[in-house]
Amino acid sequence: MSIPAGDVEVPALVRRLAGDAELVPVWRNGIGGLTFRAGDHYVKWGPLNTETTMADEAERLAWAAPHTPVPAVVEHGADASHEWLVTRALAGRSAVDPRWIADPATAVRAVGRGLRALHDALPVAECPFDWDVAARIAHAQRRGRQVPTELREPPPIDRLVVCHGDACVPNTLLDDGGAWVGHVDLGALGVADRWADLAVAAMSTEWNYGPGWADELVAAYGVDPDPVRQAYYRDLWNAT
Ligand SMILES: Nc1ncnc2c1ncn2[C@@H]1O[C@H](COP(=O)(O)OP(=O)(O)OP(=O)(O)O)[C@@H](O)[C@H]1O
Ligand SMILES: [Mg+2]
The missing domain is CATH 3.30.200.20 (Phosphorylase Kinase; domain 1)
Known part of the structure; x- marks a missing residue:
């Protein structure tokens, strides 16, 4: 990609x-x-x-x-x-545009804030879509993936939000001043624990900007790291 x-x-x-x-x-x-x-x-x-x-x-x-x-x-x-x-077209470029690969500090902050704004804006009670753990696992198994049994039991929900569903860094767009302007690639959007997105967004900073940015992203979102939920949803993402 x-x-x-x-x-x-x-x-x-x-x-x-x-x-x-x-x-x-x-x-x-x-x-x-x-x-x-x-x-x-x-x-x-x-x-x-x-x-x-x-x-x-x-x-x-x-x-x-x-x-x-x-x-x-x-x-x-x-x-x-x-x-x-x-x-x-939305008027912005992807957070992995060469301009932002050269300035990860700005991009990571914008992606974290953008994800928080998305979660705060979308109304959970009105959302007809879900992105439920059991359904994700069942779907992966139908596609022939072996999902480790320990992933069947998710950690308790921290906060239910409408998740993006593919919160990898390239799916946030930034303006030229380094502020987030919107999100793309919402094919899996649905209700889930906010860490289902946050863990993936944090992990993807390592793929796109290198090591050392995951905690910055979580801080820009406005919460403290949650090693248990981050590990769980990272493993779930990689397994499904
Ligand atoms: N309407 C739009 N306005 C601005 N940029 C867009 C728009 N649609 C797509 N893009 C750009 O094209 C890129 C690819 O679009 P998108 O993420 O939807 O494709 P994809 O193939 O599903 O990606 P992935 O590899 O994440 O699955 C985005 O990262 C973004 O930079
Ligand atoms: Mg994409």
Whole structure:
């Protein structure tokens, strides 16, 4: 999962969806999916995937949009092998843009604050989606993953919030001044303990910025580290 280096072949469908707009590849994910900027829109395209679908993502984006800055959905669809999602551009760049890789202190602070703001903004009682531990484990097992039995019993809930569902650093967008401006990639959004997101966000700082930033992220969110819940939700993420 990274910003594509070098030439990217533009799928014919993406070319068609973009109309006359110039296409700039911005992201390649772990299953070969691509995201392009197309003028003031983004086109996300990829192989059908059983984990979350872009239809799920479109539904969650539409639900979250009145409460917090997320991309507006223009259209989405699927054929026999691929799916796509067209959204309006949010005015920000990913927290893993080269500019922010060069300034992790600013980026980590913004991602932590952004995650807290997302959790504070989304109304748990009105949320029709959940991101429940038992369902995540069952889903992973249906996909043939061996999930260690000790992960079946989560720690007691600290605080139920509407979680992002993939709170890895690249999914927060920052403005040029280093403030968070919004979130993308909400295909798994749902109600869960806030540590389900926070543990992943903290862990992903190590992948994207190197060691030493996880506690900074938790501090920017506004809580003290919770080694037990962080270890649990990190292991759950890696196992599912
Ligand atoms: N509407 C948008 N406005 C601004 N940037 C966007 C928008 N949609 C996508 N992006 C950019 O494209 C990148 C990839 O989008 P997204 O995270 O949804 O794709 P993905 O393939 O699901 O990613 P992952 O590898 O995390 O699964 C984002 O990190 C962000 O930088
Ligand atoms: Mg993403």
